[in-house]
Amino acid sequence: MTDTPRILIHNSTTATMAKRLAEAAPDTTVATCESYEALPAMISDFRPDIVYGICFAGRQGFPREAVTGPGGPKWIAVGGSGVDHLRSWDTNRVTVTNSSGVASAMMAEYVFGTILHFTLDIPGLAADQAACRWDGSRLMQPLAVKTMLIVGLGHTGQAVAARAKAFGMHVIGTRARPTDMENVDEVHPSDALLDLMPRADFVIVCVPLLPATRGLIGAQTFAAMKPSAILVDVSRGGVVDGDALVNAIRGGAIAAAALDVFEPEPLPADHPIWGLDNVIVSPHCSAVYEGWNEASFELFLKNLERWRKGETLHNMVSPERGY
Numbered sequence: 001m002t003d004t005p006r007i008l009i010h011n012s013t014t015a016t017m018a019k020r021l022a023e024a025a026p027d028t029t030v031a032t033c034e035s036y037e038a039l040p041a042m043i044s045d046f047r048p049d050i051v052y053g054i055c056f057a058g059r060q061g062f063p064r065e066a067v068t069g070p071g072g073p074k075w076i077a078v079g080g081s082g083v084d085h086l087r088s089w090d091t092n093r094v095t096v097t098n099s100s101g102v103a104s105a106m107m108a109e110y111v112f113g114t115i116l117h118f119t120l121d122i123p124g125l126a127a128d129q130a131a132c133r134w135d136g137s138r139l140m141q142p143l144a145v146k147t148m149l150i151v152g153l154g155h156t157g158q159a160v161a162a163r164a165k166a167f168g169m170h171v172i173g174t175r176a177r178p179t180d181m182e183n184v185d186e187v188h189p190s191d192a193l194l195d196l197m198p199r200a201d202f203v204i205v206c207v208p209l210l211p212a213t214r215g216l217i218g219a220q221t222f223a224a225m226k227p228s229a230i231l232v233d234v235s236r237g238g239v240v241d242g243d244a245l246v247n248a249i250r251g252g253a254i255a256a257a258a259l260d261v262f263e264p265e266p267l268p269a270d271h272p273i274w275g276l277d278n279v280i281v282s283p284h285c286s287a288v289y290e291g292w293n294e295a296s297f298e299l300f301l302k303n304l305e306r307w308r309k310g311e312t313l314h315n316m317v318s319p320e321r322g323y
Contacts, residue, residue, distance in 0.1 A: 006031075008046055024304075055085040074094060081100040148171050209235065221244075222245070228255050260285065
């Protein structure tokens with residue numbers, strides 16, 4: 001590290017962050033870059049010690065070699081939580097951190113917003129209202145005593161679990177290293193997923209995209225789920241097998257799905273997912289809320305203080321684990 005580090009901010013809009021960094025650390029040297037195309041030359045010319053960057057235009061076209069290669073920075077501070085756009089890196093040469101936790105509460109709200117959309121039959125209520133139809137036979141579906149399976153009990157999974165318990169739900173979940181966790185009734189190893197699927201009324205997918213999780217939710221998984229189950233995916237595109245999902249919805253293997261992530265992104269206009277009944281499609285926005293960029297950057301500034309003092313950084317990411 002250096003006493004006066006050179007910091008490159010890579011985002012689609014950088015002015016506010018550059019100003020905030022100048023206020024918080026006026027003795028640093030700062031540069032900005034607002035495109036993927038210009039980033040390799042900027043890294044080569046500016047030679048930053050640190051890159052704070054957000055994968056703002058998807059994984060395709062991200063210049064990972066320039067960022068993680070030998071001429072890159074000593075520390076890559078990822079402004080989001082996912083690091084799959086970096087794929088891998090040499091931990092002896094570069095440290096990677098992320099902003100995991102900054103958007104967990106918002107993502108948990110998204111999860112329950114989509115669940116309630118289905119359980120309260122919001123589309124049906126809207127249709128009845130449009131037709132001036134009073135259906136006195138309607139029954140609401142309570143969440144209490146239902147079972148939620150959370151695939152991945154990181155920051156987001158734990159935030160979802162806390163809200164599920166507030167609804168009176170039974171919460172089960174998987175993680176790579178099982179341990180007792182607050183708000184989770186049962187914690188199981190990742191390889192127990194298929195055995196848990198038949199028990200779940202709701203399946204929430206929160207794992208990072210890794211070789212081990214690519215296609216994790218596929219045909220075999222859907223076949224093990226209840227036909228009445230609802231899937232919510234807030235992980236990364238590629239964890240849920242899109243073709244298997246289309247077949248599961250069309251064939252009645254599951255009741256509904258809410259999808260915030262896809263492969264590829266943006267989702268092509270001719271993709272069959274668009275036309276599925278009982279599916280919510282959102283443009284990878286479950287973690288995006290007013291003030292999110294600022295909260296993520298403030299976390300980076302706190303970590304920058306630790307970096308300059310030689311202290312261990314928060315949210316250090318392992319390329320093998322992906323978190």
